């Protein structure tokens with residue numbers, strides 16, 4: 001069981017959250033200008049990086065806000081990262 005550090009609520013049980021995927025990927029600034037492979041990769045293909053990676057999390061059963069953390073996908077060690085938050 002993971003304790004996810006919500007910037008607004010503190011550490012909460014992972015079952016209160018939905019993972020929104022990798023935060024290190026950047027949306028193409030002009031989707032109409034990229035080829036189909038680039039757009040498909042952005043939408044569907046995660047890198048599944050082994051080790052420390054950025055992730056979006058939504059505190060759906062808490063404050064309802066989105067935020068990013070850095071989590072090691074091997075050890076599940078979490079570093080809070082004041083980054084993108086909505």
Ligand SMILES: [Zn+2]
Nearest residue numbers: 006009059063
């Ligand atoms: Zn929260």
